[in-house]
Amino acid sequence: MYQHLIYHIQDGVCTITLNRPEVYNALNTALIQEITQAFEAVHTDESVRVVVLTGSGENAFCAGADLKSGMSNATSLGDSLRKNYNPMILAIHNLPKPVICRLNGTAVGAGCSLALACDIIIAADNAKMSQIFVSIGLIMDAGSSFFLPKLVGSQKAFELCSTGRVVEAQECFELGLVNSVVPKDELDSAVLKMAKQYANSATMAIGLIKKVLNQSSFSNLEEMLELEAIHQDLAGQTKDFEEGVTAFLQKRKPVFKGF
Template sequence: MPNFVNVEVTEGIAILVLTRAESANALSIQMLHEINNALERIQYDRSIRVVIVTGDGEKAFCAGADLKERKGMSEEEVRKTVALIGKTVDHFDTLSQPVIAAINGVAFGGGLELALACDIRMASNTAKIGLTETALGIIPGAGGTQRLPRLIGAGKAKELIYTARRLTADEAYAYGIVEHVVPSQQLIVEAKRLATEMANNAPLSLIQAKKAINQGMQTDIATALQIESLAYNHLLNTEDRLEGLRAFQEKRQPIYSGK
């Protein structure tokens, strides 16, 4: 049985590649389990400071659910598969480390929902994206109706979901769905460059910053400030905080250990 997920780790950066290029990297049940297993390993590997997720080839980042596989499913099997897709997408959101989605090609339906659960989205200039579910008689079911409005505002998100519109990379940038658009041949290079810029900083700080932002965005400002304070306090007794102070005083680059 072939593997549909490949993970390579170099200098603190894990690159997770979806490798079903012949099926537009659609989310089959096997691939979903492989993604979750990979993220579980990454979660507890403190040598990994930043994660990049991308698709194999140049045509597709992820085309969403595997509709060919779904044709033969019972209603109960469909419900279980939809729940598994939601769990997998959420796994990217709750992963401790920052995650960059390097969108190398089409990202429709669940593929875009996966990218929306990442911290930063960088798209190839040839990429196309969209929450296209209403054209198929369903709605986004893996967080798209919640994450897209939080990212770009309710009105714009409703328009895109109601119309099932497919956007070019430049249009997605104009909407604020992606943070970067780069030439396709430079996508992984630029994603690695951004990941390296993050990975040079204290890994525990990245973890707590992500936690403070993600949890704080879901609540009122007073509660959010308390969440930030708790996240800050987690770092006070760390070796990395002391190393950061020493490096600043000694005018050198800090060497962070993640402790």
């Protein structure tokens, strides 16, 4: 079904692995479109309750745009973003399920944007991130102008984008770019632990949490209070809410089904 990524589902966890290790999982048009298609498939698959996004190989999550795939000043980069990159980022950001980035190595340019589009980033201690666009005379894209200021503030975002400097894993954690940093040989276990937690959680509630938090930057307090009320109504109609209350009263751990 997919030529440039690996799509695997087990126990409610869908793992999407970028699979172009020979070019450090660089993004060409085919891979970008496959990522979008994979997240669209996840959206409608009720068996999937959490997504793990990662790259194949040991040292690279994603090297950004594949510059050998025909990029030039004769190409409309804006049209390429609108047609390919933007739908990919929106498919991840708007997915009503948690997305964990397993940051197994370097993420630069659009690869960094791809990681930042995820809800949780667990990084190996050899991971690095860079807004490298400026090194070839471009601006940040694929959502970095949206995600970075929210995570690190406008001044630090400007520094990272205008210098394109490489940020090592520990600094990524200190800046708030990633949620945690673990030894490289512990990355799989750390990601699996988090994925299992989400796979056994109240999936619809998490999707609603994601939707409401995504709206917070564009709304005032009154609007957010109303948005909370609307979506709390939706959460209150789920079987998981019923199970959560029952389990609380019975003093046991809830068994959520994700609906």
